[in-house]
Amino acid sequence: MNIETDFLVVGSGIAGLSFALKAAEYGKVMIVTKGELGECNTDYAQGGIASVMYDPDTFEKHIHDTLVCGAGICDRAAVEQVVTHAPTVIKQLIHWGAKFDKDGSGRYELAREGGHSEHRILHHKDITGHEIERALMRRVKRHHNIEIYEHHFAVDILTQHHLGKLVKKSTPDITCFGAYVLNLKKHEIYTVLAKITVMATGGVGNIYHTTTNPAVATGDGIAMVHRAKGAVENMQFLQFHPTSLYNPGERPSFLISEAMRGFGALLRLQNGKEFMHKYHPMGSLAPRDVVARSIDHEMKISGDEFVYLDITHKDPKEVINHFPNIYQKCLSVGIDLTKDMIPVVPAAHYCCGGVKVNLNGESSIRHLYALGETSSTGLHGGNRLASNSLMEAAVYADVAAQHAISLLNTIELQRNIPAWDYEGTAIPEEMALITQNYKEMQLIMSNYVGIVRSNLRLERAKRRLEIIFKETEELYLKSTLSQHLCELRNMIAVGYLIIKQAEAMHESVGLHYSIDYPAKPVNME
Template identity: 55%
Template sequence: MPQTDFLVIGSGIAGLTFAVKTAQQFPDKTITILTKAYADETNTKYAQGGIAVVNDDEHDSFDKHISDTLIAGDGLCNEDIVRAVVTEGRDRVDEIINWGTNFDKDTDGEYLRGKEGGHSEFRILHFKDITGFEIERSLLAEAAKYPNIVMNNHWFVVDIITQHHLGYLVSKSTVGIECYGVYVLNMQSGEIEQLLAKLTLMASGGCGQVYRTTTNPRIATGDGIAMVYRAKGRIENMEFIQFHPTALYEAGVSPSFLITEAVRGDGGILRNKEGEAFMERYDPRKDLAPRDIVARAIDSEMKRTGTEHVYLDCRHMDKEKFLHHFPNIYERCLKSGIDALTQLIPVAPAAHYSCGGIKVDEYGRTSIRNLYACGECSSTGLHGANRLASNSLLEALVFAHRCHEDSSRAIGSIGFREGIPEWDAAGTTKPKEMILITQSLKELQSVMSDYVGIVRNDVRLARAMRRLDLLHEETERLYEASTLSPQLAELRNLITIGYLIVKGAQFRKESRGLHFNTDYPQHSRRIENIVL
C-alpha cells in the first residue's frame, strides 16, 4: 500500500514552497506532490502582475500595506492575519529570491516596483509581465534538488480519506474528523488507488472554471474545496469571487487572456464605447480603484451602452517602457490583430480569484485533523470581501511557511491508519455519451455567469439554485453508474463549487466587497464570515 509522510496536492507556489521547506528539514522523510496535469500547469504560472511586499522602508511601510489590505477587504479581513502576512512576507520573498527567483531591477540594481489598484505606494515586485511563470520556474528547479520530493504528474485526487471510509457516520457536527490520505485516479492506468499520508496539504488552487469566462486555466475546477466540503470540512466566504476587470475580450475564447492591472498602474485608462474615461464617475481613485469597484463600473458601462466590452487605452504610454514591462501582453494583442500602442484594447471582466475557500486557522490547519490548506483554495482571513491586487502570491508564501512550521511539530506523533478499504467501482461502466458531461458543464457555466456574476439579486440566486439542484441530481446518478473519469470528477466538483457560491450569496443579505446584491445595495449591520 503506497504511503508518504507528507502529501501535497498541487504544485503551485503554495505546494512547492511547503515541499521545499519540509524536504530541507526532513531529508529522511518522503514528500509526495500530486498534480492532475503537468507540474507547471498552475494558477501561479498565469499570475502576471507580481507580488506585493514592503521592502523599501524609505517610501513604504508595513502599516500602509496593512491599511490598503483592510480597506480593500471591506470590513471582513482578520487584522491579525493581515499584519502577519504583511510583516512576515518580506522574509518569505527573500527566500524565493535566494532560491533563484528573478524580479526586474533598474540599471543601478534596485528593484523596479509597480503600483496596482488599491495600493497607496509602489510595492509590486515583478518579472516583466510573467511574474508567476518566473516564480513557478524557480520553485520547480529548487524542488528538483531534493531526492525526497516525489513529483507525480497526471494523478487526479478524487476524495480525502476519513473515518467515513471506515464505516463511521461523519457529519458537520462530528468531532475529530481525521484525514488519512486520499483516493487518487492514475490517469495513465485509469485505476483509482489509495495513497496514505501522515499529513496532507491541500494546495489545489482556484475554481474559475465554474464561470463561462475566466482567466484561470482549465485545471482550475475547485477540486480541493469540493473534496473538503464532501469530507464535512468547513468552507467559508465562497460568495466573494473576484472578477478581474480587464481580460482581453475575444468572443468565445476561454480561458481569457489577462491584461494585468499593472498596465493601469503605469497609466492605462479605461474608456467606454463613446471614448469617455468613465472611472472618475465611479470612484475618486479612478482606474486604480480596488478591483470590485472597477469590475462593477465596467459591468455598468457595458449594460448602459449595450456592449460586450469596454476599452483599455495605452496609446499615450511610453513605447519603450511598455515593451520592456509588458512584452507578452503586447505580443498576445498583436496575435489578435491589436497594436496596443496605437489601438484601443477591448477588455471585459472575467472570473479570476476565489477569496473564500477552505477555512483555516493562523497555521493553515483546517477543521479536519492532519489536513492543512494554503494558497487560493484556502480562506485565511487575509482577503476579507475583496483581495488587494498581488496579495495572493504573498499569502501563499507566508502560509506555506506557517503550514510547514506547524506540521513539522506534529509529524512525530502521527502514524499511518490501517484498514483503509480499496476504492469500490463494482457495477459501474464507462459513460456511453460524453455529451452528458460536456453539456452539463456548459449549463453550469451559463447558470453561474448569467445569474451569479458581478451583480446579483435574490431572484437570480434562487433560479440558479434550482438549476444547480437539477444538475447535481443528474450528475450524481451518472457518478453512481459510471467508471470515474477526470471529466466527470471535475463536473461534480464544479457543481459543488457553484452550490457553495450561491448558498453563501443567499445567506449574505447585504452588498459588501465582491458580493453586490441589488436587493441589498448597502452594508447592513456587520455580517460576519459565512461558513458552510
C-alpha cells in the same frame, strides 16, 4: 495499490511547491497534480507579488490598504502575518532562484496596482507567476525526498468515514488520513496514506463560462473538504478581474494585468471618454471590485460588449519593455497596444473564500492543511488587494510547513483504509451527458451568479443546479471515474457553496436548499 508518504501535497502552484520544499527536509513528500507540474494559476499570474521593500512604504500602509480593499471584513491577524512575513518570503524565493526586475541602481523595480497607496509590487516583466513557478519546479524536481505524480487526480479525502464511521460537520475530531488518487493514464485508483495532507489545488474560475483561470481551476480541493464535512467560508466573495482581453471564443480569457493601469493606462468607453472618476477617487486604479462593477454598469447602459483600456499615451518602448507578453498577445489578434486601445471585459478571476484555516494554515479537519486560493485565511475579506495572493500562498506555506513538521513524529499512518471499490462502466451517452452538464454549469454560474446578483437570480441558479447535481451523482455512483466527472462534481459543490453563502448575505430569500452527497460504497472486508 497503497502508497505511503509523510506529506501528501495536492496541487503544484506556489503554495504546494513551497510547502513541499520545506517539508522535504524532514520527511518524504508526494506531490499530486492532475496535469503537468506547471499547469496552475500561479503560472498565469502576471502582475507580481506584494511586499514592503523600501521607504516610504511601511507595514502599516500595506495593512491599511489590504483592510480597506477587503471592505473592512478581513482578519487583521492574518493581514499582519502576511504583510510582516512578506520580506522574508521574498528572500526565500530569491534564494530558490526566482528573479525579479531591478532598476539601473540595482534596487528592485516596484510597480503599483489598484488599491495600493505605494509602489510595492515585485515583478518579472509581465510573467511574474511563470518565473516563480519556474524556479520552484527546478528545485522540486531536483530534491531527492520529493516524488511528483503528474496526471493524477485526487478524488476524495480519506477520513473516519472510510472506516465505516458516521461523520458529520459536528463531529469534533474529523481526521484526514490521505486521499484516493486517480491515475488518469492507467485509470487506476490508489489509496495514498499520509501523516499530513495539504490541499493547494488553486481556484474555482472554471465554474464560470468566462474566466482568466486555466482549465485545471475547478475548485477540487474546496469541494473535497466540503464533502469531508470540513469548514468552508466566504465563497460568495468571487473576484472578477476588470480587464480581460475581449476576444470572443478564446478560453481562458487572456488577462491584461492590473499593473498596466498602475503604469498609467486609463479605462475609456467606446466613445473615448474616461468614466472611472465617476465611481471612485482613485479612477482607473480603484480596487478591482469597484472597477469590475463600474465596467459592468457602463456596458449595460451603453449596450456595448466591452470597454477600452488605453495606454497609447505612454512611451512605446517603456510599454513594450514592461509588458512584452501582453504586447505580443495583443499583436497576435491585430492590436498594437502602443497605437490601439485594448478592448477589455471583466472575467471570473479569484476566489477570496475557501477552506477555512487558522494562522497555521490548518483546516477544521485534523492533519489537513489548505493553502493558496484553496484556503480562506481571512486576508482578503470581501475583495483581494492586487498581488496579495502569491504572497499569501508563500507565507502560509511557510507557517504551515513549520507547524506540520512539528507534528510529524506524533502521527501514525492509518493503514486499515479499504481500497476504492467500484464496478462502473462508462458508455458514450454518459460521457456526452458529463460534457453537456459541464458546459451548462458554467453558463448557469455566469448568467445568474456573476458580478451582479439578486435573490431571483440565485433562486433560478439553485433550481438548475439541483437537476445537474442529481444527474451527476447518478453517474458518479454507477460510472467509471473520469477527470471530467470528478471535476463536474467538484464544480457543482463549489457552485452550491457560492450560492448558499451569497444567500446568507441577502435578506428574505425564503428558500431552504441543501445538497447532501451520498457515500461512495467501500469494500469493508
